Amino acid sequence: MSIAKTQRAKKRQLGQFLTPDGIARQLVDSLVFTRNDRILEPSLGDGAFVIPVIEKFLELYDGTLRERLDMVLTRNVFGVELDEDLFRACLSKIETQWGYLPKKHNFIRDDFFRCRFFAESNGKMPNSVGNYAPLLFTHVIGNPPFGGTLDPSIQDELDAEYGFRNGEKIKKETYSFFIVKSLDLLAQGGRLLFICSDTFLTINTMRGLRKLLMTQGEVDVTDLDRFSEETDHPMVVLRLTKNGFSNNITVDGNPIQREKIELTGNFSWRITEDLVKYFSGPPLGQYMIASSGMTVGKNEYFVREIVHGKIIEPYDFEFFDDPITLAREIERARLGKLSAKRIAAIRRQEAAGATRRNVRVMKRKAPVEVRIPASEYCFYNKGRNDIVYAPPSHAIYWKDDGDAVLTFKKNGRWYLHGVGGQPFFKREGLTWQLIAQSLHARYLPPGYILDSGAPCAFLRDGIPKDELHFILGWALTPLCTRLLKEVINHTKNIQSKDFERLPYPFWVSENHKREVIAGVKQMIESAMRGKQFTRHDPELSWLAEKFVFVEHASVRRKPKHVQTTLPLWDRAEGDRSIYRPTFLSQNTFSRQKMDQSPTGP
Numbered sequence: 174m175s176i177a178k179t180q181r182a183k184k185r186q187l188g189q190f191l192t193p194d195g196i197a198r199q200l201v202d203s204l205v206f207t208r209n210d211r212i213l214e215p216s217l218g219d220g221a222f223v224i225p226v227i228e229k230f231l232e233l234y235d236g237t238l239r240e241r242l243d244m245v246l247t248r249n250v251f252g253v254e255l256d257e258d259l260f261r262a263c264l265s266k267i268e269t270q271w272g273y274l275p276k277k278h279n280f281i282r283d284d285f286f287r288c289r290f291f292a293e294s295n296g297k298m299p300n301s302v303g304n305y306a307p308l309l310f311t312h313v314i315g316n317p318p319f320g321g322t323l324d325p326s327i328q329d330e331l332d333a334e335y336g337f338r339n340g341e342k343i344k345k346e347t348y349s350f351f352i353v354k355s356l357d358l359l360a361q362g363g364r365l366l367f368i369c370s371d372t373f374l375t376i377n378t379m380r381g382l383r384k385l386l387m388t389q390g391e392v393d394v395t396d397l398d399r400f401s402e403e404t405d406h407p408m409v410v411l412r413l414t415k416n417g418f419s420n421n422i423t424v425d426g427n428p429i430q431r432e433k434i435e436l437t438g439n440f441s442w443r444i445t446e447d448l449v450k451y452f453s454g455p456p457l458g459q460y461m462i463a464s465s466g467m468t469v470g471k472n473e474y475f476v477r478e479i480v481h482g483k484i485i486e487p488y489d490f491e492f493f494d495d496p497i498t499l500a501r502e503i504e505r506a507r508l509g510k511l512s513a514k515r516i517a518a519i520r521r522q523e524a525a526g527a528t529r530r531n532v533r534v535m536k537r538k539a540p541v542e543v544r545i546p547a548s549e550y551c552f553y554n555k556g557r558n559d560i561v562y563a564p565p566s567h568a569i570y571w572k573d574d575g576d577a578v579l580t581f582k583k584n585g586r587w588y589l590h591g592v593g594g595q596p597f598f599k600r601e602g603l604t605w606q607l608i609a610q611s612l613h614a615r616y617l618p619p620g621y622i623l624d625s626g627a628p629c630a631f632l633r634d635g636i637p638k639d640e641l642h643f644i645l646g647w648a649l650t651p652l653c654t655r656l657l658k659e660v661i662n663h664t665k666n667i668q669s670k671d672f673e674r675l676p677y678p679f680w681v682s683e684n685h686k687r688e689v690i691a692g693v694k695q696m697i698e699s700a701m702r703g704k705q706f707t708r709h710d711p712e713l714s715w716l717a718e719k720f721v722f723v724e725h726a727s728v729r730r731k732p733k734h735v736q737t738t739l740p741l742w743d744r745a746e747g748d749r750s751i752y753r754p755t756f757l758s759q760n761t762f763s764r765q766k767m768d769q770s771p772t773g774p
């Protein structure tokens with residue numbers, strides 16, 4: 174590997190996004206220290222934080238510069254850095270700045286997770302079992318590594334030590350474990366000040382960390398407008414004062430109470446006063462169950478693009494009995510490890526000549542063309558950014574209920590042999606693109622096999638079928654995307670469980686609901702006839718209006734016989750004129766051109 178490549182790999186592995194000096198200095202300036210304070214920077218980098226920290230402490234002492242620096246670096250400032258080069262850079266920065274580096278200091282070149290801090294430097298004696306009292310800090314400050322890799326040789330131990338707090342899982346991420354360990358090292362009343370990725374504010378897998386922070390003290394989170402040239406990832410400043418269980422946090426200057434955070438299924442810290450009302454009813458998960466789809470392992474073998482109603486099949490599939498061998502089983506095991514018991518069992522199987530049914534994928538002499546639909550294929554639901562409905566774009570070889578694909582999946586050289594979403598294969602529902610900035614929701618007809626790039630949702634047992642159309646209508650609104658991307662999960666992924674956590678639009682009146690259901694059915698029909706909807710179509714604006722929040726008390730339920738307003742659509746592609754909704758009896762659609770009135774849909 175070239176030096177540049179090695180540097181890049183190290184940077185990624187150690188999450189090395191150094192804080193610009195100006196930002197670190199500004200944050201340190203917001204703190205007030207006394208001579209009795211003890212500061213820890215657990216991932217020093219080249220010293221962006223410790224330099225201004227040392228400067229501040231120097232002002233608190235009398236004597237020569239050397240004497241003061243000796244005091245500060247033995248009594249007040251502590252630091253750890255894993256990377257040898259950055260560690261050296263940090264020490265030489267101190268030396269350059271003050272022309273002197275005390276021989277005795279508290280900077281350690283090591284993995285923060287391997288460091289134990291003891292009070293021996295304070296003259297404390299070990300206790301009866303030979304342990305020193307743990308050293309606690311009044312401040313832990315810095316910018317912990319983000320997206321780095323935890324040392325694999327101690328990953329399991331770290332998971333055991335930091336992976337659970339108050340019965341909640343803490344996500345195995347460098348910065349979340351850094352936060353947990355730092356909280357443990359913080360004295361009562363102490364303050365944590367970290368720059369970190371904003372990812373932990375909403376995603377469900379960081380719920381445990383958010384809960385932990387709120388059990389430890391008062392939290393304040395502020396968006397950092399601009400971090401550094403090195404990354405455009407959004408960063409925040411996390412401040413915590415360790416003074417016990419708290420019912421409030423402050424995000425960007427706005428106080429939020431725990432009870433409001435708890436309304437969101439993911440304990441979101443991005444809930445705001447104006448959004449609370451949407452979360453005061455049931456979540457979509459009470460109506461629909463969502464699921465991710467499968468990963469085939471090697472799409473090329475089984476998944477074909479449909480072009481002009483046909484696919485090209487280059488392969489043939491043959492089943493055979495594959496001998497079981499220990500070498501092969503180790504290849505398939507998690508981290509290449511098997512228990513002694515399992516190894517013994519496999520050895521016995523190998524000696525007895527045991528086999529496992531497997532599938533062989535063979536290239537045909539000449540590819541064959543297959544017109545779709547065909548009995549040996551099913552439509553395959555790949556992620557795409559179409560909305561409302563899109564014709565099938567792919568088919569998967571699914572002879573005998575997917576025997577070849579499922580057998581391939583079971584025998585592959587990966588340790589997860591399960592098939593995601595299998596119980597939902599072929600069910601009618603709705604679906605969206607997994608990685609997207611908006612909820613690109615569309616109707617999923619029955620009969621599809623599900624791909625992991627397009628999670629799906631299906632009505633729960635006993636829920637009326639019309640709810641599917643109502644919820645699809647809701648999923649197509651900008652408000653729904655806003656709640657999803659601001660409150661539920663602001664990262665690029667839209668997971669199945671994120672969908673279940675969205676609010677069910679309980680505030681929509683029965684009349685509006687009926688109109689939405691009829692309208693969405695018609696939109697699907699016209700999409701099936703070839704219309705490609707975009708977010709700019711009037712039908713989408715019409716839907717958005719139907720889901721505008723109405724305080725429950727003021728929702729007027731119209732008597733059943735009153736005719737409802739239905740949108741006019743189904744107009745010819747490319748016709749950009751605006752149509753006024755007309756009063757029609759339900760399920761009857763007609764068109765009536767409107768003279769560019771701003772009240773149109």
Ligand SMILES: C[S@@+](CC[C@H](N)C(=O)[O-])C[C@H]1O[C@@H](n2cnc3c(N)ncnc32)[C@H](O)[C@@H]1O
Pocket residue numbers: 187188189190191192193197215216217218219220221222253254255256259283284285286315316317318319321347
């Ligand atoms: C995001 S950088 C921040 C550095 C410095 N705190 C700053 O603000 O400029 C994270 C630092 O953590 C270091 N690091 C990564 N894993 C570490 C570990 N397990 N223990 C100690 N330092 C680590 C990296 O080498 C890198 O210098």
